[in-house]
């Protein structure tokens with residue numbers, strides 16, 4: 001009987017201690033004391049999320065355009081499917097290889113400004129914050145090198161050897177509003 005009472009007191013005491021330590025923690029944080037670090041998603045996870053919602057796999061991953069997104073190990077290895085238009089034929093390159101020479105700083109600086117051929121949505125990269133572009137770099141780097149280099153872009157008038165999609169909306173090819 002006595003033993004039970006001692007136990008009960010102990011349980012109450014430790015509950016009180018827990019409450020005190022929680023409020024104590026809050027007080028010290030508010031007072032600028034020991035910093036309370038809240039773990040958010042890693043930069044890698046943020047980069048992966050941006051790649052997914054940015055649609056990068058659609059063009060830069062083989063099969064994705066046909067609705068067959070492969071395993072993550074193959075993401076961003078480029079696609080041999082050409083995009084043919086008034087600009088010639090372009091191929092979404094293997095980003096896992098292309099990214100290798102870039103430091104994070106170089107990557108951000110380059111792709112905040114680069115404006116090359118369609119259908120790469122250059123404006124989407126320009127619109128990303130430095131933090132977000134940096135996270136995309138971290139994620140692509142984390143995937144490591146894989147796959148092969150994709151074909152080089154072809155000038156207008158050259159028939160591609162491999163498969164391609166023709167992009168010729170009516171506004172294109174009239175001499176007006178032609179992309180660079």
Ligand code: HEC
Nearest residue numbers: 054055056059090091092093098116117118119120121153
């Ligand atoms: C609609 C297809 C398409 C989508 C979607 C797309 N890309 Fe591209 N991307 C391309 C093509 C095509 C090129 C090559 C353009 C050229 O040759 O000028 C390219 C080129 C690039 C390059 C330049 C690589 C180099 O150094 O040569 C980077 C970096 C890049 N894309 C990143 C991305 C990222 C990040 C996303 C997602 C936010 C994305 N792309 C979405 C088609 C696409």
